[in-house]
Amino acid sequence: MSLDRILLGILRKPASGYDIKQQFEKVFRHFWSADLAQIYRALAKLEKEGLLERRTEPSARGPDRKVYTRTAAGSERLREWLAEGPVFGTEKFTYLAQAFFLAEAAPEERIAFYEALRERLMEQHATLAAIEQNWRQSGGADFPANLDEADFHSYLTLDMGVQKTRALVEWADASLARIHARTRKRN
Amino acid sequence: MSLDRILLGILRKPASGYDIKQQFEKVFRHFWSADLAQIYRALAKLEKEGLLERRTEPSARGPDRKVYTRTAAGSERLREWLAEGPVFGTEKFTYLAQAFFLAEAAPEERIAFYEALRERLMEQHATLAAIEQNWRQSGGADFPANLDEADFHSYLTLDMGVQKTRALVEWADASLARIHARTRKRN
DNA sequence: TGTACCTATATGCGAAATCCTATAAAAAGC
DNA sequence: GCTTTTTATAGGATTTCGCATATAGGTACA
Numbered sequence: 001m002s003l004d005r006i007l008l009g010i011l012r013k014p015a016s017g018y019d020i021k022q023q024f025e026k027v028f029r030h031f032w033s034a035d036l037a038q039i040y041r042a043l044a045k046l047e048k049e050g051l052l053e054r055r056t057e058p059s060a061r062g063p064d065r066k067v068y069t070r071t072a073a074g075s076e077r078l079r080e081w082l083a084e085g086p087v088f089g090t091e092k093f094t095y096l097a098q099a100f101f102l103a104e105a106a107p108e109e110r111i112a113f114y115e116a117l118r119e120r121l122m123e124q125h126a127t128l129a130a131i132e133q134n135w136r137q138s139g140g141a142d143f144p145a146n147l148d149e150a151d152f153h154s155y156l157t158l159d160m161g162v163q164k165t166r167a168l169v170e171w172a173d174a175s176l177a178r179i180h181a182r183t184r185k186r187n
Numbered sequence: 188m189s190l191d192r193i194l195l196g197i198l199r200k201p202a203s204g205y206d207i208k209q210q211f212e213k214v215f216r217h218f219w220s221a222d223l224a225q226i227y228r229a230l231a232k233l234e235k236e237g238l239l240e241r242r243t244e245p246s247a248r249g250p251d252r253k254v255y256t257r258t259a260a261g262s263e264r265l266r267e268w269l270a271e272g273p274v275f276g277t278e279k280f281t282y283l284a285q286a287f288f289l290a291e292a293a294p295e296e297r298i299a300f301y302e303a304l305r306e307r308l309m310e311q312h313a314t315l316a317a318i319e320q321n322w323r324q325s326g327g328a329d330f331p332a333n334l335d336e337a338d339f340h341s342y343l344t345l346d347m348g349v350q351k352t353r354a355l356v357e358w359a360d361a362s363l364a365r366i367h368a369r370t371r372k373r374n
Numbered sequence: 375t376g377t378a379c380c381t382a383t384a385t386g387c388g389a390a391a392t393c394c395t396a397t398a399a400a401a402a403g404c
Numbered sequence: 405g406c407t408t409t410t411t412a413t414a415g416g417a418t419t420t421c422g423c424a425t426a427t428a429g430g431t432a433c434a
Contacts, residue, residue, distance in 0.1 A: 002279075002281050002284060005285075006284050009284070009287065009291070012291075028284075029276070030278065031278055031280035031283040031284060032278070032283075033278070033279075075291065078291050079291055079292060082289060082292040082296065082300065083292065085299070085300060085303045086286075086303050086304045087282055089216070089220055090220065090279055090280075090281045091217065091218055091220065091278075091279065091280060092189075092218070092219060092220075092277055092279045093218035093219065093278060094189050094275075094277045095274055096218040096219075096344055096347065097189060097192070097193050097196070097215070097218060098192075098268065098273060098274065099273075099340065099344050100341055100344045101192075101269065101340070102269060103335075103336040103339070104196070104262065104265050104269060105266060105269040109269065109270060110340075112272070113269065113272060116272045116273055117273045120273060120275055144365065145372055148290075150290040152290070153286065153288070153290045153297075154287055156286065156362045156365065159361075159362070160283065160286070160355070160358050160362075163355075163357070163358045164351060164354055164355065164358070166354070167350050167351055167354035168350075168351065171346065171350045171351070175347075178331065178332065178343070182332040182339065185329070
């Protein structure tokens, strides 16, 4: 499963389950989600398979931290996944499915739906764009080419988020306009 | 769960599990996937809950077809879902997760990965754009406002797919260019 | 004529993944 | 002490995935 591979990817640098959850909230939110219980369980399983190593550290502010890093076998597993090429066909977009059937809702609800959608998409876009901006400004003249390999690829993915959310916001805007135009015509 | 609601949405018009599977392949592929077994089970469950009605028809070319339509309770359930507003946070994008960790792969593989990605995205875009084109051409002057409500909202969703895939193709192109530029710099 | 394969159609079963919710314990802040 | 934050874990319910099987009619071909 993909969560396994994602964890292996993250664990190039040591981190605890709790740390990883934070990263999911911040970095991965726009293309993946996982809850704490799921993460802990997956970590335990990967350790049992010898793909992760664990050490226990005292925490400054809570119970002992179990810090994981991937093993050579873990890196290999990750590489195999990447070598498969891009995996398609697993996309799940609940809000688009809803939009598809929106004819079933009352007219005011349809508008409210698209307004809420635009709102959320704009938030996402703003968040991502801010991170991107920040990153770009601290980079030199030949940014992003001067990043190290891992950062470079993270940056490309971030850029994708920026581009995609921008396109989506524009689409939601245009859709709202079309809905309004259509409603006016009816009266 | 969302598959249930999607089935209710589709079953405004009567269809068999097999028919629905076809629709998933054609229409929903870019934002949802479900396999046959899953669909049949969900249909059976919805019928048991009184949200769908079934009638059996002889088929021209196979076993009897079980054709479902949604009941009033089914429509109500669908409306409740839409009234919740857009559901976010369920997005799963395997290929982006892979892209994020691409530093782990060998340089040629990274390029191959992005080329395959661009390829697939272009395919998606071409498919969606063709459907859109077709639809638009058969529509009159005030297209899409002259569509009926259900078609109108399907069209908006389709348009979303066109816009999104276009943005993604552009992104993949730009990324490939960046990867190449970066590689040249190294030599 | 038969038989082998193809498509349409439906189902069963088990494994895996996901989600949700509750519990617990340790340190810090008030 | 009480609350909040950090950190980890358990258990069950629900959903999803993957594969195998069944059945009926059509088509191609030996």
